[in-house]
Amino acid sequence: MDIQSLAKDIPSQGEQSLEGIEFINNAEQYLTFVLGNEQFAIDILCVEEIRNWERPTQIPNSPNYVKGVINMRGIIVPIIDLRMKFGIGQCTYTVTTVVVVLTIEVEHKSKVIGFVVDAVSDVLNAEADDIKKAPAFGGSIPPEFITGLVNQDTNVVTLLTPEALYKIEKHQIDGCNQ
Amino acid sequence: MSIDLAQFLPTFLEESYEGLEIMETGLLNLQSSEDDSIHSIFRAAHSIKGGAGTFGFNQVTEFTHLVETLLDEMRDGRREILKSDIEILLQSVDCIRLLIDADHNKVVCEDESISNVEGLLNESLKSSSTDTQPQNDNKSEKTQSATDAQSWLIDFTPQPHLVQTGNDPLFLFNALADLGELEIVCNTSELPAFSDVEPKELYLSWQIKLTSSDATEDDIREVFEWVEDECTLEITLLTNDATPNVQEDEAVNNETQEQDPEVQSTQPESEQSSKQELAEPLSPNTITTDTNVLTTKPQSAIVGKDKASPAKAKPDVGSIRVGVDKVDMLINLVGELVITQSMLSELGNDFDLSKVEKLTSGLDQLLQNTKELQESVMRIRMLPISFAFNRFPRLIHDLSIKTGKQIELVIKGEQTELDKTVMEQIGDPLVHLVRNAADHGIESTEVRLANGKSAKGTISLNAYHVGGSIVIEVNDDGGGINREAVLNKAIEKGIVEPNSSLTDAQVFDLLFEPGFSTASEVTDISGRGVGMDVVKKNIQSLGGRIQVESEPGKGSCFKVNLPLTLAILDGQLVRVGTEVYIIPLITIVESLQAKAELINRVSGNMVLYRLREDNVPVLPIYQLFNLEAQCTEIENALLVVVEFDGQKVGLMVDDLLAQQQVVIKSLQDNYQQVDGISGATILGDGSVAMILDIPGMITMALKQAQVAQKATVNNNVEVV
C-alpha cells in the first residue's frame, strides 16, 4: 500500500489548490494510526511503506521494544514496537498488526526504521493553528516525542516527531550472565 | 560562452598523483642520462604544471616550473644527472604533493620544506653551466592602453609559403573582425601570369583598416601571432579623424577580400631566406601570455565547488579504474543471465510436471550465473597490490640514506589482487613493517661483513593468494629477532612474568604488545615502538592476522594474512534456539561434539574444555545474547572452536547448518552498533541473519567474567 500516492488523491481542505500544484495550503498531512485505543499521527512525508507484520530476526541484547530487523528489498530495517515503547495496549501480533516504515533524517543521514502499530487508520489534514500544545503532565509518552495534539471529531490525535522516535537509547548488557 | 572546468578537477588530481608516482619511480630508477625514464619524468612534471595552471593551482605551477626547468636541462643533456639533483627532485615530488593538497584546499602551504627545496632547486639551476634564459618575464608590455575607439592601419604581406603551414589569411581577417570594423584592400600586384602560378603559394598582400575598435596593438599582433615569422606586418595607429593612408590601388573594391587567397599568385622567395627568418629569435611581445586573465576564471569555479565539500586532508578520489576485460566479462555474464531468465520465464508460461527436470537445470544455471556475476562484480573492486607496493622503492631509498645501510628491495607478486578498501588500509601497517625491517632487521654494513654476509641487505615484499585470503610477507635477511632480548624486555616492562616458559611464536608476539620496543636507541625511523601494536590492531580490524617467523642470523619474516574483500565473507551458519547466526569461516579452528570427561569447571562459572593440550573457555551464545536455546547443557553441546589473536574459544551452538558466502550488510546504517555482532546478511529465504563478531564476543565474555569475579569478591568481603 503506497500511502503517499493515496494521500495525493485526497482533496486538501482549506484554500483552493492552484492548478497542477499539489498541497498549496497551510495544512500538513499526517498518517494516523492506532496504538491500543489511542490515535497517533506522523508526518506523512516520512512514511516509506506500510507492511504486514512478519517475525523479525532478533538483535542480541536489545531493549524489549526493539523487535529485531527485517529485510526490506535488501535493506536491513530495525523494527520497533511503539506499543511496548510507550506502554500502550497489548503487544499481540495479529493479522491486522502492521509495520509503518519511516525514513527519518538524523544528523544528515537518513535512517529507515519500521514501527509496529495496531492499525493504520486515516490521513489527517492539520493546519498549524489546529495543533495544540500537549499538556505537560501525565501520559506514558515522554513529552519530547510529542509535537502536539489535534482534535478530530470527538477524538484527540497525538502528533509524534519522527526524529524523537529515532532516539533509542543504547542498551546496556545487564545480568545476562546470571 | 562560459565553460565550467571544475568537473575536470578530479581527473586532474588523479592524473597529478599518478604523475608524481611516475616521477618518483622514474627518479629512483634514474641512473644515467641514457636512461629513457628522464623523458617520462619530464612529461609527468610538464603535465602537472599544465593542468595546475588551468585550475589556478598557482603554488603548484610556480614550484613545478622550477622542477620542469631542471628536468628539461637534464633531458636535453645540457646537465649531467647528479645524485644530489635526484635527491632534490625526489624531495620536490613530496613538495608538489603538499602543494597540490594546499591549492586544492585553497590554502597557502606553509610547510618549510617547500621553501627549502625551492632554494635548493634555484641553487642547482644557478649552478647550471648553460644559460637558461629566465622564462618568466616574457610578459608583453602594453604599448597602448586602449581608452577610446581607435583606428588602425595594418599592412600584411605574407610570405608565399604561408598557407602551407595551415594558416589562411581569410580566417585571420575573421578573427580581426571580432576586434572592430574592417576595410580590407587586397594588393594583387605580385600576382604572376596564370601559367606561372604555383597553386600552393600565396602571392597577395593586404592593407586592412580596423575602425571603431578598442583593441590595442598587442591585441592585433596576437591575431597574427602564428604568422608573424612568415609575413611582414606593420601596424600604425590612425588618429580618429585621419583618413587611411591609402595607396594607389585604393579603388580596388571590397570584393577582393572575398576571393580565396590560396589560388592567387607568385613571387617565389628562396627557401633559405624564409628559414633564416624562422630561426630568428622571436620578439618578446609576440608572446602574450595573459596569465592573470587565464587563471582567475577556473579558480572561481573551483572555489564554488570547494564550499560544498569542505577541506579534506587527503583528496579522496572515490573512483576506480577498471580494466575493459573485467567490464566485458560482466557484460557477457549479464547476457547469460538474461538468456537463463528468458528460458525460465518461457518455462513458466505453460508449466507442467513433465518439465520439472528442465526447471531444475534452469535453476542450476541461474545459480551458476549468479555466482559468476557476483564474483565478477567483486573483482571490479580488486586492484593489484602494486598500488600499495609502489611507495616502497622510494621508502627504501630514503631509509638507506638515513640509516647508512645498503638495502635492496625485492618485490614479488605485485599483480596479486585485493579489494580497494583493504588496500587503502593496509598501506600504513606495511610501511611500518618495512621501516622496522630496515631499522631493526638489517644490520649495519660492518656487522654484515663481519658475519660473512653480503654488504647489501635485502628486504623483500611478497604477495600471494591462499584460499580466500591474501598473504603479504615482509622479509629481511638481517640479524633476526633476538629471542632473549625480547623476553628480557617484556619481563622488564612487566608484560610477562619472569620464568614463564614461552614458545618462539609467543615471544615474537610480544613485539605487538602496546609499549614494546627493543631498539635500545630510539631512532626517528621506526619511532618509539608505538607502532607495532597499532599495526596489529589495524590488521585485525580488517579481519586479518599477523605472524612472525625469525631465525637468528638469517632474518625475519612478518606474514600478514588478510581477507580479499570486506564485502563478502565465507561463513558457517549455526542455529541457536530459533535464530541463525553466521560465524566467519576464517576464525573457525574446528567444530566438535563436547565430551563430558573433557569439561572442567573452574573459579565458579567458568567452563573450560580440554582440546588436546589447550584449555578452551566455553562461551554459550544463548547466555551471551539472552536467548532461549534448545541445548543449555554443555555436556551434549556442539562446540565451534574459534580463534582470535591466539585466544581460542568454544562457542556453544544448537546446530551446525550450511557453509556459504554471505554479503555483509551494516546494522549501523539504520540501527546502531551491536556488541558481539559485526553485521547482518540476507539468507536465501530472504530472512536476515546476524554475523558474529568473534573478537567482540570474546571481549564481551571477558567483561562479564570480570563483573562476575568482582561480584564474587564482594560477596566474600561481606562474608568476612
Add this chain to the structure above:
Amino acid sequence: MPKFLIVDDSNSIRQMVSFTLKSAGYDVVEASDGLQGLQTAKGENFDLVISDVNMPNMDGIELCKELRKLSSFEFTPILMLTTESSGDMKVRGKEAGATGWLVKPFNPDKLLATIKRVVR
C-alpha cells in the same frame, strides 16, 4: 560540422579541450599520443588538429611532421599545445609545419576565440 583531432597524453587537458570544443558545437576525436593520433589521422579527415608537444611514443613535433607528409593534411591547421611560451618550442613547431600554438594554462574561452584564426 567541423571535425577536430585532439592529441594529448594528459587525460584532464584532453577532456577539457574536447569538452570545450564539443560544447561549442564542434565534432571532436581524441587520441592519447602521437602514434595513436597519426593512426587516427590516416583513417579520416580533420579540419583542425590540436596536439600536445610532450607525449610518449611519438611527440607532437614528430606527429606534425608526419601529418604534413599526408596529402590530406597538407593544408590542415595544426596547433601545438605548449606549456611555455618559449621561442624554441615555437621555432621547432614551425619547422615541423605547425600552424600555431596554444599556450597552457588552458582557458576555454581563449581556446574558442583563438581557433577562429584557423577554422570557420
